[in-house]
Amino acid sequence: MMNIPFSPPFVDDDVINEVVNSLSYGWITSGPKVKSLEDEICKLTKASRTVCVNSWTSGAILVFKWFGIKVGDEVILPAYTYSATALAVLHCGAIPIMVDVTGDFNIDAELIENAITTKTKVIMPVDIAGWPCDYDPINSLVNKDSVKNKFVAESEKQSLLSRILVVSDAAHSIGASYNGVAVGKLSDITIFSFHAVKNITTAEGGAICINLPQSFNIEDEFKLMKLYTLNGQNKDAFTKSQAGDWKYDILFAGLKVNLPDLNAAVGLAQIRKYDSYLLTERKRVALRYQDFFKKYKFFQLPPLYDGKRESCYHLYALRINDICESQRDAIIDEITLAGISVNVHFIPMPMLTVFKNLGYDIEEYPVAYDNYSREISLPIYPQLANEQIDYICETVRSSYMKVVIND
Incomplete structure (x- = not known):
């Protein structure tokens, strides 16, 4: 592991x-x-x-x-x-x-x-x-x-x-x-x-x-x-x-x-080395993720380049199709058990206490909630070796299979 x-x-x-x-x-x-x-x-x-x-x-x-x-x-x-x-x-x-x-x-x-x-x-x-x-x-x-x-x-x-x-x-x-x-x-x-x-x-x-x-x-x-x-x-x-x-x-x-x-x-x-190295390496990680996850219809890939816009590959915000928030959380638990630290970006503000107390209601922001409920942010940084990226990819796939297919 x-x-x-x-x-x-x-x-x-x-x-x-x-x-x-x-x-x-x-x-x-x-x-x-x-x-x-x-x-x-x-x-x-x-x-x-x-x-x-x-x-x-x-x-x-x-x-x-x-x-x-x-x-x-x-x-x-x-x-x-x-x-x-x-x-x-x-x-x-x-x-x-x-x-x-x-x-x-x-x-x-x-x-x-x-x-x-x-x-x-x-x-x-x-x-x-x-x-x-x-x-x-x-x-x-x-x-x-x-x-x-x-x-x-x-x-x-x-x-x-x-x-x-x-x-x-x-x-x-x-x-x-x-x-x-x-x-x-x-x-x-x-x-x-x-x-x-x-x-x-x-x-x-x-x-x-x-x-x-x-x-x-x-x-x-x-x-x-x-x-x-x-x-x-x-x-x-x-x-x-x-x-x-x-x-x-x-x-x-x-x-x-x-x-x-x-x-x-x-x-x-x-x-001073951002364009020449740091950004290039983040892109390497992101594209390796894309090459893996695009093979599976149950993954929704994040936008990275569309001919008009190009990301700086700060986060790899993977979404999983046709799951609910509790299933997403269970998938994260499985990934974590495999030694991989992941995150979620973000909990929509209307779900947070300070904003709920001010009268904001997540029901009024359905797309924000949908994005949040299915999103898992994967590690992405220059120090990641290809072997580690491949391990992350396979762990995410197997975690999905365990939680959703065998649910």
Whole structure:
């Protein structure tokens, strides 16, 4: 029996050396490595500017506050995502307006327009498993005259934009593409996660990519968001440490959500080999899974490439046809007994206590529930050997046979 973890971090000599270099340099909070990581993200995504933060959630809260989101405002998002997507909205006093998803896991663009009201300030599509949303209809929708006429600007940034802001929850999708354009440049604002299980990690962390229209000065907005990460302070700690440069001012009530250099060092080493190695190896694993599972009609393969979109292979979200939630759980139990750690992405938010207590009902999101009830996320990371992948495949197949055929 093999012992296969679900998603161990990728740590090689380059990662270790980059971290040691940060320690040796004597600067471990935000400084030159954060700047280098921001530059590398712009290089990878072609985003105009990038601001690193200490988590995806921090980045989302920062963006909402920057845009002037307040109590009673509404943010449209999918019911099928990790809770942080909606919790960031709640932390700003706003209301998450959940809509159902499609069979590819992502938000149903056709349902968004009916959810728009005069209180709608943001639409936040989520790229589940590394698969980009269908951005063309979403970006077209917010520029539609009838939708723009509903928009009520109540802050300086909202007046500059004069429409609903599109913020991509791209926690899963760095390295994915849509119509040949990298995720990070597909919407007004894109927010990545660098949590420990992500394709690129900083242990904990995230990044905000800025691609606002010409009514904004991108450089000014970048500088403002950087101030937001450090309590609204006009000088960061690195600048203050220089001889004679200790005086500072607090310009507004910002947040404290900056990414330290020590964390950035991990991501910096990884992103430099992302296209050439890490992403290629994840694709190898995903395609080997596809070659196996496509032989069986009882498996539903996840979308990876359709000529328009390409995943970044963050998760391998396998679904099993014609089973119920309890059967899926039993299959997971069998797989686990074989030494393989798997997961489920995600429990739809309306099924979680915090959202049920707010009145959300999973009965209103049938596709989200269907996706969840049949989904099993398999291990996918560069360190997986082909022998391990084959063992996982056969274990999943035999577990299905034991639970469903012999049920």
